[in-house]
Amino acid sequence: MSEDKNIIHNVIIEQCKKINMTGVRDVKAFDEETVVLETSKGTLTIKGENLAINSFSASVGDLQMQGDVVGLVYSFDSNQKGLIKRIFK
Secondary structure (H helix, E strand, O other): OHHHHHOOOEEEEEOOOEEEEEOEEEEEEEOOOEEEEEEOOEEEEEEEEEEEEEEEEOOOOEEEEEEEEEEEEEEOOOOOOOHHHHHOO
16 A cells, blocks of 8 residues: 555535545445545545445546435544554554
8 A cells, every 4th residue: 555645536416416536445345325446545435325326437546426425434444553552553
């Protein structure tokens, strides 16, 4: 994932109805209420209703989707050592 650090990851949300993203590596799972994406900045989970992926280009990393967006949550690889873990090891 070290090569991904240079890939720009942007998220644009329009009126909580449309999302345009860059830096998306993979779609891990999706249904009408949850979309799980692997991005250059970690795993992104999008929650909402009537979610649908309009287009996804894995080669470019662009994704467009729509639906009623309620929340976005990033999670990171637990193998990465943060400052606190390094201090208290």
